[in-house]
Amino acid sequence: MKDYYKILEVEKGSSKDEVKKAFRRLAAKYHPDKKGGDEAKFKELSEAYSVLSDDKKRAEYDTYGRSYAGGAQGAGGFNWGGAQGAEFDINDIFENFGDMFGGGFGGGRAQQARGNDISIDIQLSFKEAVFGTKRTVTLTKNNVCETCDGTGAKKGSEMTTCSTCNGNGKIRETRQSILGAFTTVRECSTCNGKGKVPKEPCSECNGHGIKRSSEQIEISIPAGIENGEMIRMTGRGEAISNGTPGDLYIKIHVERHATIAREGTQLMSILNIKLSDALLGGSYQVETLDGNVTLKIPEGIKHGEMLRIKNKGVPGAGSKRGDFIVKIAIDIPQKLSKQAKKLIEQLKEEGI
Structure with a gap:
């Protein structure tokens, strides 16, 4: 006993459009050509849709109930397989799914072939x-x-109508299934969908x-x-x-880069300076991608402080360039001469 409404996850009073949307959503999930698909579930969904999308079949199903619909031939001699007498065009269901299933349901609305x-x-x-x-x-x-x-x-050769597809460029095939006759349309492999073939093929590409x-x-x-x-x-x-x-x-x-890093439109580097230059100021050459630039170090600069060289960064919107940021690293000497120690002691006495 099958509950077609439950299978399609819709209410009994759902409209045909709601039924169609539900089927398309679930069919996309369970289609056997898709990774993780379920052929049995897909067939069950297709069976439910073939009934609930048809006003006459749906009315009969609603009248006879779930137990009656569970058998394909039904009771009392009623033939539930009425779908076998009509075409059920799967293209109408998957028209908006594009190439989701590899083109297996391609029809007149199929997208144009595309190279890799x-x-x-x-x-x-x-x-x-x-x-x-x-x-x-x-x-x-x-x-x-x-x-x-x-x-x-071949140059000068005529193009003739393809005998395989009679110039249509497509082959229409109808096959029987549990739901009735399924119609699919595929590209003609003889003419590659052109509808015409060369009378004399090109020798360079063998007619391809x-x-x-x-x-x-x-x-x-x-x-x-x-x-x-x-x-x-x-x-x-x-x-x-x-x-x-x-x-x-x-x-x-x-x-x-060996010395330069990037962050968005800004370029950055680290500049090591002497302790004396940090205290008294000085000038240093900074390597940029435009060449060396002289950077003035203000007196009393702190370790980790940033200095900016404008318009030496990365080109951005409207050709406007970012800036080049220089991070100051003050070198602290590991060893001092006696004279240097004496001078530092004097600075210490001055409170520096």
Whole structure:
């Protein structure tokens, strides 16, 4: 005895739209083509939906009750399997699920075929990542055949109607199931969905329109890119017959700098200064990515204090650059000469 309302997790008074939404949600969870799917549960869901989505069957089910619906042939000679006489188009249920199940239910609303994406890694120096750069890579991948421009036909040859699909580009198949006749539509493998085939195939790509070849691609890497970021180049992935090419993804790896660190658009380094310069002030050369910059140390500066060099950081929005932050580290001598100790003692007497 099956309770179709319970199976679809809906109330008895639920509308057809609510029933449909419930089925789509549960079918997406239990579909056997999906990882962790449950074929038996999916069939049960499909059976429940085939009844509750049909006004006549639903009325009969509500009238005869759960025990009556539990048997496919029912009692009193009534044939519950009436669905076998009509087509149940699964495309109507999964029209918004895209490629969730690998295209198994593709129909007239199916998305255009798409080539595979390609992923590569690029190593940048710290300076290249800050200021941006260009890189040229050579990739061996499926490209549109340059000889036939992707038609698959020999130059000057005509294109003829595909005899397998009669020019439709798709093959419609109907098969019987426990719910009745299921109709699916798939791309014709003879013409790859084009509906036409070359009378004389291109000798370079054997009529496929796609050829594996090497291609040089220039990659523009923007200023300020960070380690681990991904650049996407639309349409620079694998080409596919009668479809759109995939994308190229470039993952960025940035080398560490020996003395400079980064935080957002700011660059930072540590500057070691003498105790005397901390007390009396002085000038030091600071290494930046633009070259050395003279930094004035104010007298009485404290250990750990930060000094700012403006516009020497990372380019940000509107080409405005961040700042270069210098953290002061005061060197405390481990050993002192007798003369130095004497001077320090005098400073101590002065309260310093």
